[in-house]
Amino acid sequence: MALTPRYDVPRSRSPYPGQFFLKPKISSSEGHMGFNATSRSVTLFRGIILSVVTLAGVGIIPNGLAKANAQAPAVQLSTTSLNFGNQLVGTTTSVKSVTVTNVGTADLVISNIVAGGDFWQWSNCIGTLPAGTSCTLRVLVMVTLAGARNATIVITDNAPNSPQKVICKATGVAPPISIAPISVNFSPQSPGTQSAILTNTGTSTLTLSGFSITGPAAADFTEAHPTCPAQLAAGANCTINVTFQPNAGGMRAATLEINDSDPSSPQSLPLIGTGTVGPLSPSVTSLAFGNQNVGTVSTSQSITLTNAASNNLDIISIVASGDFAQTNTCPQSLAAAASCVINVSFSPSAVGARTGYITINDTEPSGLQTLTLSGTGATPATTVTVIPRAGSVTFKQKLQYKAKINGVLNTDVTWTVDGVAGGNATVGTISTTGLYIPPAVVGKHKITATSNADQTQSATVPVMVVNYVGTFTHQDDNSRTGQNINETVLTTGNVNINQFGKRFAYPVDGYIYAQPLYVPNLYLPGHGYHNVIYVATEHDSVYAFDADSGNPKPLWQVSFINPAAGITTVPNADVNIADCESIGIEVGITSTPVIDPVKHVMYVLARTKETQGNNSQWVQRLHALNILTGAEMPDSPVLIQASVPGLGAGFDGTGNISFNALRQNQRAALLLSNGAVYITWASHCDYGPYHGWVMAYDANTLQQLAAINLSPNGFRGGIWQSGGGPAADANGNVFLMTGNGSFNANSSGPDYGDSFVKLGSGSGLAVLDYFTPYDQVRLTSGLDLDLGSGGPLLLPAADTSPGQLMVGAGKDGKIYLLDRNNLGHFNILNNSQILENVLGATPHGVWGNLAYWQKQIYIWGFNDKLKAFRLDHNLVSVIPVSQGSPIFAYPPPTPTVSANGNGSGIVWTVRTDQWQTNGPAILQAWDAANVSRQVYNSNIRVVRDQAGPAVRFVVPTVANGKVYVGTQSELDVYGLLP
Numbered sequence: 001m002a003l004t005p006r007y008d009v010p011r012s013r014s015p016y017p018g019q020f021f022l023k024p025k026i027s028s029s030e031g032h033m034g035f036n037a038t039s040r041s042v043t044l045f046r047g048i049i050l051s052v053v054t055l056a057g058v059g060i061i062p063n064g065l066a067k068a069n070a071q072a073p074a075v076q077l078s079t080t081s082l083n084f085g086n087q088l089v090g091t092t093t094s095v096k097s098v099t100v101t102n103v104g105t106a107d108l109v110i111s112n113i114v115a116g117g118d119f120w121q122w123s124n125c126i127g128t129l130p131a132g133t134s135c136t137l138r139v140l141v142m143v144t145l146a147g148a149r150n151a152t153i154v155i156t157d158n159a160p161n162s163p164q165k166v167i168c169k170a171t172g173v174a175p176p177i178s179i180a181p182i183s184v185n186f187s188p189q190s191p192g193t194q195s196a197i198l199t200n201t202g203t204s205t206l207t208l209s210g211f212s213i214t215g216p217a218a219a220d221f222t223e224a225h226p227t228c229p230a231q232l233a234a235g236a237n238c239t240i241n242v243t244f245q246p247n248a249g250g251m252r253a254a255t256l257e258i259n260d261s262d263p264s265s266p267q268s269l270p271l272i273g274t275g276t277v278g279p280l281s282p283s284v285t286s287l288a289f290g291n292q293n294v295g296t297v298s299t300s301q302s303i304t305l306t307n308a309a310s311n312n313l314d315i316i317s318i319v320a321s322g323d324f325a326q327t328n329t330c331p332q333s334l335a336a337a338a339s340c341v342i343n344v345s346f347s348p349s350a351v352g353a354r355t356g357y358i359t360i361n362d363t364e365p366s367g368l369q370t371l372t373l374s375g376t377g378a379t380p381a382t383t384v385t386v387i388p389r390a391g392s393v394t395f396k397q398k399l400q401y402k403a404k405i406n407g408v409l410n411t412d413v414t415w416t417v418d419g420v421a422g423g424n425a426t427v428g429t430i431s432t433t434g435l436y437i438p439p440a441v442v443g444k445h446k447i448t449a450t451s452n453a454d455q456t457q458s459a460t461v462p463v464m465v466v467n468y469v470g471t472f473t474h475q476d477d478n479s480r481t482g483q484n485i486n487e488t489v490l491t492t493g494n495v496n497i498n499q500f501g502k503r504f505a506y507p508v509d510g511y512i513y514a515q516p517l518y519v520p521n522l523y524l525p526g527h528g529y530h531n532v533i534y535v536a537t538e539h540d541s542v543y544a545f546d547a548d549s550g551n552p553k554p555l556w557q558v559s560f561i562n563p564a565a566g567i568t569t570v571p572n573a574d575v576n577i578a579d580c581e582s583i584g585i586e587v588g589i590t591s592t593p594v595i596d597p598v599k600h601v602m603y604v605l606a607r608t609k610e611t612q613g614n615n616s617q618w619v620q621r622l623h624a625l626n627i628l629t630g631a632e633m634p635d636s637p638v639l640i641q642a643s644v645p646g647l648g649a650g651f652d653g654t655g656n657i658s659f660n661a662l663r664q665n666q667r668a669a670l671l672l673s674n675g676a677v678y679i680t681w682a683s684h685c686d687y688g689p690y691h692g693w694v695m696a697y698d699a700n701t702l703q704q705l706a707a708i709n710l711s712p713n714g715f716r717g718g719i720w721q722s723g724g725g726p727a728a729d730a731n732g733n734v735f736l737m738t739g740n741g742s743f744n745a746n747s748s749g750p751d752y753g754d755s756f757v758k759l760g761s762g763s764g765l766a767v768l769d770y771f772t773p774y775d776q777v778r779l780t781s782g783l784d785l786d787l788g789s790g791g792p793l794l795l796p797a798a799d800t801s802p803g804q805l806m807v808g809a810g811k812d813g814k815i816y817l818l819d820r821n822n823l824g825h826f827n828i829l830n831n832s833q834i835l836e837n838v839l840g841a842t843p844h845g846v847w848g849n850l851a852y853w854q855k856q857i858y859i860w861g862f863n864d865k866l867k868a869f870r871l872d873h874n875l876v877s878v879i880p881v882s883q884g885s886p887i888f889a890y891p892p893p894t895p896t897v898s899a900n901g902n903g904s905g906i907v908w909t910v911r912t913d914q915w916q917t918n919g920p921a922i923l924q925a926w927d928a929a930n931v932s933r934q935v936y937n938s939n940i941r942v943v944r945d946q947a948g949p950a951v952r953f954v955v956p957t958v959a960n961g962k963v964y965v966g967t968q969s970e971l972d973v974y975g976l977l978p
Contacts, residue, residue, distance in 0.1 A: 322356020
């Protein structure tokens with residue numbers, strides 16, 4: 001037989017990656033060419049071996065050519081149909097399995113498995129299944145609608161009968177009762193009567209035995225149900241009318257309970273109203289202060305407030321804005337016909353017209369009352385100028401002052417502090433050259449330079465001695481309030497386009513997703529005392545910069561990569577799916593580290609790709625760095641790894657799930673609480689398999705204390721929170737919010753997709769409590785409305801006593817208010833078991849975190865504006881008490897607040913919606929008393945103030961008179977202009 005092979009390589013690809021079809025041309029029609037991958041030879045068979053031809057290449061036999069001794073895979077399914085039976089709409093079935101066995105004689109290559117409709121699947125089948133082996137396909141149903149919920153699972157592989165199909169069936173059964181809406185909310189502008197519809201969605205008659213209203217403000221609500229019969233037929237509905245007539249001002253809450261014959265009786269419908277009292281009558285609506293020298297304080301003027309109503313009026317807060325300050329005699333509850341006094345003073349921070357406000361947040365019908373303030377900043381005519389015109393120092397800092405006479409630098413001046421030549425230990429000292437050394441006591445002082453040539457000529461500037469302890473964690477504290485209430489330098493008076501702007505920038509080597517961390521008064525070997533700002537980048541670098549000097553050379557820098565040794569950051573292509581830009585061009589350090597200021601240790605999670613020859617692995621490590629030097633602490637770093645029992649996505653076939661260092665994305669900030677470092681994970685753009693992992697490490701030894709997977713028998717449930725960290729209370733309990741994923745905790749399962757979760761830290765990471773919205777299935781199934789796009793905020797105990805409350809918001813746009821000691825679990829009908837859910841707080845959802853100050857909750861949603869909601873009587877107002885005007889696209893900012901106690905509140909946001917086009921980050925500032933008043937925007941003086949290219953989800957850090965903003969290439973620093 002003549003043999004004339006012809007090889008078309010690699011023109012025709014096989015279904016086996018890296019192999020090719022070989023197309024021989026053989027004179028015998030019965031000849032067949034076989035392929036041996038090891039020897040790379042081709043053998044001609046025709047009953048006996050006739051010839052061997054050695055090939056330089058790789059190939060396989062096309063299906064259908066074999067006439068004898070054929071080897072081929074064959075698929076056997078343990079079942080070709082799954083029937084899940086009846087399941088309540090809005091809940092998830094148990095899991096059913098299909099065993100896939102290769103009963104053939106060659107490798108089975110399974111390339112894809114697809115489920116549809118309400119059905120979700122995962123398996124350990126994708127890839128090569130050798131002959132005689134099996135894998136498992138697992139399936140569940142998240143029932144979205146009543147009726148037949150059928151779909152087909154399609155398995156695509158290289159077997160002759162591909163694709164194989166599994167017919168799946170389920171029947172959605174509506175809950176026997178529905179009430180719409182899920183809560184009845186009365187805003188201050190809409191008291192009166194509202195209606196709810198009660199529907200018998202079951203298949204039998206429902207007996208209605210009673211309607212009642214319970215709760216702390218039950219007397220404020222009445223109900224009537226004239227169309228509701230004692231026997232409500234299947235499919236029928238009736239109307240319940242609820243009337244709100246408040247007996248007091250403020251937030252009022254009650255519950256309508258319906259007793260019926262269903263086993264779930266009673267049904268509950270939350271009732272929320274806003275009682276208003278008024279009018280509140282001020283003695284004047286404006287105050288004018290006239291001329292006042294810059295840096296001096298005027299005599300006070302008074303405003304008398306009188307409650308002209310017949311009921312008590314609640315006063316939530318009184319805040320002065322601008323260059324004005326206030327004290328008051330007003331109680332939290334002002335009795336009918338009673339009065340109180342607000343005393344206002346004026347201290348201009350600059351020359352010229354100055355305006356401000358007194359904002360009263362109360363239960364008067366308008367919600368916020370505003371009194372306008374005005375004055376003029378003046379300065380004596382003088383030839384002397386002092387630079388800087390406003391300063392701040394920490395205890396270990398020094399501040400160099402300079403004097404100009406007639407616009408020219410001049411050293412022939414005498415320096416005084418608070419009128420004391422050269423100063424003293426109480427007020428701080430100043431040298432003959434103008435170097436000021438502060439006292440170790442917080443306070444405000446005056447620096448004066450007097451011309452020696454003409455002692456009638458002098459100039460005075462203020463200096464603030466501050467002792468802000470530092471920013472050690474994301475959003476300032478473990479409660480994640482986003483508030484620094486020890487900012488004594490920046491105010492709504494001096495933060496404006498004329499006095500505030502970009503001071504300098506520190507260049508870095510990668511994107512800055514992590515919030516910068518700030519530690520003051522550190523002594524660094526070889527560098528002396530510094531206030532230090534710490535920056536982590538996606539290029540796996542950590543920098544320590546002097547926080548105030550603008551010197552671009554870092555005090556120290558460490559890198560976790562070594563390209564010469566094959567250790568790099570993780571390339572974008574390794575983790576991102578098509579059309580989904582998860583992080584940037586590389587992945588290194590994404591989450592915000594956390595600092596122990598006592599032990600001088602920073603904990604940071606870094607990711608690397610490590611290649612030796614043709615082998616690569618993806619690694620995540622927890623590092624503990626000495627913040628004084630950048631050196632690794634003893635026992636650092638530690639490799640991140642864990643395995644837990646589970647049959648969920650990515651299971652190994654033996655009942656376990658291991659942590660996947662490539663797929664698990666670590667975006668949420670780290671948490672340090674009670675001697676443990678907590679780390680959480682989600683995914684890159686929902687590319688799986690992934691789960692909601694939480695791990696705890698001993699802060700001293702870095703030994704792993706515990707690991708928990710919050711979807712071990714299902715899928716997803718990641719903890720990403722748009723970069724926000726898990727929160728912790730004083731008892732060490734950890735609170736977090738999960739994203740889209742499987743949920744079966746309501747049926748004693750271990751999966752907590754789309755949930756608030758409370759973890760105990762006593763012995764391992766056990767779930768102590770949870771809350772899951774009634775529409776969890778809707779959030780996960782196709783809509784991508786994961787709850788965990790935001791993070792929890794633990795409200796201060798002083799503002800909620802005796803309650804211990806928590807708020808959070810996600811992509812569904814609701815603000816959830818929860819009792820931390822009784823989160824509420826799951827209710828298929830509505831969310832009546834929790835304290836409150838504010839419907840439509842931000843209609844298009846949240847991709848960020850909340851902030852809090854002075855009983856106001858600040859939130860910014862997608863395609864929405866900055867809003868402030870009031871906390872009153874341990875309830876959240878159903879409408880915002882103030883809101884800004886600009887509307888931003890994706891992603892909306894996470895607000896952060898700076899204030900000096902209960903005054904000078906500023907809400908800071910960073911606009912990053914130009915991140916896809918490398919447009920600039922835009923720093924904005926808003927009056928926290930009324931966020932309709934914007935006080936600064938870096939996009940106005942672009943040449944001076946423009947920041948670097950934007951990075952999503954960044955949070956600014958405000959510390960000691962400066963604002964630090966992370967970008968793609970630099971850390972931008974804003975502050976008072978010299």
